[in-house]
Amino acid sequence: xRRASFALSDERGFSLISVVAAVAFLAVAAALVGxxxxxxxxxxxxxxxxxxxxxxxxxxxERLKAVPFDELTTVPEGDVPGYPGFxxxxxxxxxxxxxxxxxxxxTYPVQGGERGEQxxxxxxxxxx
Numbered sequence: 275x276r277r278a279s280f281a282l283s284d285e286r287g288f289s290l291i292s293v294v295a296a297v298a299f300l301a302v303a304a305a306l307v308g309x310x311x312x313x314x315x316x317x318x319x320x321x322x323x324x325x326x327x328x329x330x331x332x333x334x335x336e337r338l339k340a341v342p343f344d345e346l347t348t349v350p351e352g353d354v355p356g357y358p359g360f361x362x363x364x365x366x367x368x369x370x371x372x373x374x375x376x377x378x379x380x381t382y383p384v385q386g387g388e389r390g391e392q393x394x395x396x397x398x399x400x401x402x
Contacts, residue, residue, distance in 0.1 A: 320384055327380040327392040330354060334362060334378045335394050343400025346374050351381075359383040374398050 338346065351363035360382045367375040377395045384390045 316385055320390070323382045323384065324390055324392065326357065327360060327382045327390065328394075330357065330360065330362060331378045331380045331392045331394040334364065334380075335376070335396060338364065338376055338378070339396075339398070343374065343398060346376060346398060351379075354380070357382075369397065372399050374400075 346366045348366045349362075349364040351361050354360040354362050360380060362378065362380045365377045365379070367377075369375050375395060375397050377393060379391060379393050381389045381391045
């Protein structure tokens with residue numbers, strides 16, 4: 275019967291220190307990729323909310339273009355129905371007897387408790 279020989283000097287492979295170092299490196303790399311992905315998701319969300327606010331401002335401006343010139347008035351800031359955290363206001367400024375400057379402002383929540391803002395300004399003529 276032959277006996278198995280276990281000579282340590284003849285074995286090939288990775289040392290325990292090499293394996294631990296590789297696992298630590300992979301863990302750090304995975305944490306960095308996770309942080310990068312989290313930041314990317316936050317940036318995408320902020321961009322999407324900014325685009326939503328711009329769309330709401332444009333829709334309100336288009337609605338106001340259909341309002342008769344003499345009925346254009348300032349509207350104080352208020353909640354936008356169906357869009358939690360979004361608020362809108364309309365400011366109407368008389369430029370001259372035949373022109374009004376209309377500014378639609380939509381604010382929205384952003385990360386850190388601050389608020390973003392989208393403004394759209396146009397002029398209406400009428401009252402001839």
